[in-house]
Amino acid sequence: MSADFWHFDPWNLAAFALMAIATYACRGGGYWLFRQISPSPLVRAILAYIPGTLFVSFVVPAVIKGGLQPAVGTVATLLVMIYSRNLGLAIIAGVAAAWGVWALG
Amino acid sequence: MENRNSPVVFTRAGFWRGAKQSLPAVIGITPFGLVAGITGQGAGLSLGEITLMSATVYAGASQLVALSIWSHPPHLLAVTFAAFVVNLRLALMGPVLSPWLDKFRGWRVWLSLFLMVDHNWAFSVREMNAGYRDAAYLLGGGTTLYTVWVITTAAGHLMGSALHLPPGHPLFFAALAAFVAVLAQMWRGLGDLLPWAVAIVVAVLVAQILPGTFWYIVAGAIAGSITGGVRDHRRRLRA
Numbered sequence: 001m002s003a004d005f006w007h008f009d010p011w012n013l014a015a016f017a018l019m020a021i022a023t024y025a026c027r028g029g030g031y032w033l034f035r036q037i038s039p040s041p042l043v044r045a046i047l048a049y050i051p052g053t054l055f056v057s058f059v060v061p062a063v064i065k066g067g068l069q070p071a072v073g074t075v076a077t078l079l080v081m082i083y084s085r086n087l088g089l090a091i092i093a094g095v096a097a098a099w100g101v102w103a104l105g
Numbered sequence: 106m107e108n109r110n111s112p113v114v115f116t117r118a119g120f121w122r123g124a125k126q127s128l129p130a131v132i133g134i135t136p137f138g139l140v141a142g143i144t145g146q147g148a149g150l151s152l153g154e155i156t157l158m159s160a161t162v163y164a165g166a167s168q169l170v171a172l173s174i175w176s177h178p179p180h181l182l183a184v185t186f187a188a189f190v191v192n193l194r195l196a197l198m199g200p201v202l203s204p205w206l207d208k209f210r211g212w213r214v215w216l217s218l219f220l221m222v223d224h225n226w227a228f229s230v231r232e233m234n235a236g237y238r239d240a241a242y243l244l245g246g247g248t249t250l251y252t253v254w255v256i257t258t259a260a261g262h263l264m265g266s267a268l269h270l271p272p273g274h275p276l277f278f279a280a281l282a283a284f285v286a287v288l289a290q291m292w293r294g295l296g297d298l299l300p301w302a303v304a305i306v307v308a309v310l311v312a313q314i315l316p317g318t319f320w321y322i323v324a325g326a327i328a329g330s331i332t333g334g335v336r337d338h339r340r341r342l343r344a
Binding site: 018059077 | 166189203219278297300331
């Protein structure tokens, strides 16, 4: 095993630490905060839409930027996911489709 | 049968029950972990670094988003913000388990919450609603998933280094494919159409205006969720 497998960059470590704090602020902080105050129904209604709108905002521009390869892969992933409801299978199908485009192009 | 009025406990038996009942979720987490490991390797992180990241952050989706915008050195504000925004849902999940958690103090609560992810949370809510009264169930499930997460990201990194993937290799599409698949699971029906459409339009526009930044993700999420939330709230007021 090469030595650089265990290389630790100080900037990367700082990023992990900040990400870990931000994540725990959500995990623990949310529970703590909701015990002190109860958010309004409007805030709750808005927060309920965060996961879906966040991921769709991440995926669509990335697919547009990537071009044909991720576009074909995305369609394959979606179709397999809708019909099989199997996450692992959907990822494999998407990668296989993207790989096909890559091999042809 | 547990009695609904019996006190909430925190036992070894509850821990093991949670640990065992989380095993089916391992099938769902394993590809995610491998993808995160491969993506981390592609982003230039060492095996030790990706393992440490998984062990401290332990939140797959946010790790994948952060790794896809990783640079050297990383943009600290961007990756921290990504972690915060992607994991905001966890802030809403903890309070749901307050009938269990409110009964305890100290490490039982805060370690259980550290190990809380979507799967063991969902299983715990199901058990709690069925009248199960052992709060160690959440910690047990979290321990299984945490162990699998750390091991599979390390394995993914080893796979990535063994394969020597060039940038732009289709295997890196796996990270995006994971999100596409999760999106299909998140779709709750036609009510999501308008908020998601607003999110897409805003995200695509902001990505054009501010290329090379992560703001399009935040802008799309905020615009879309306000659209959906305000609409639902108004409907409820009228009803």
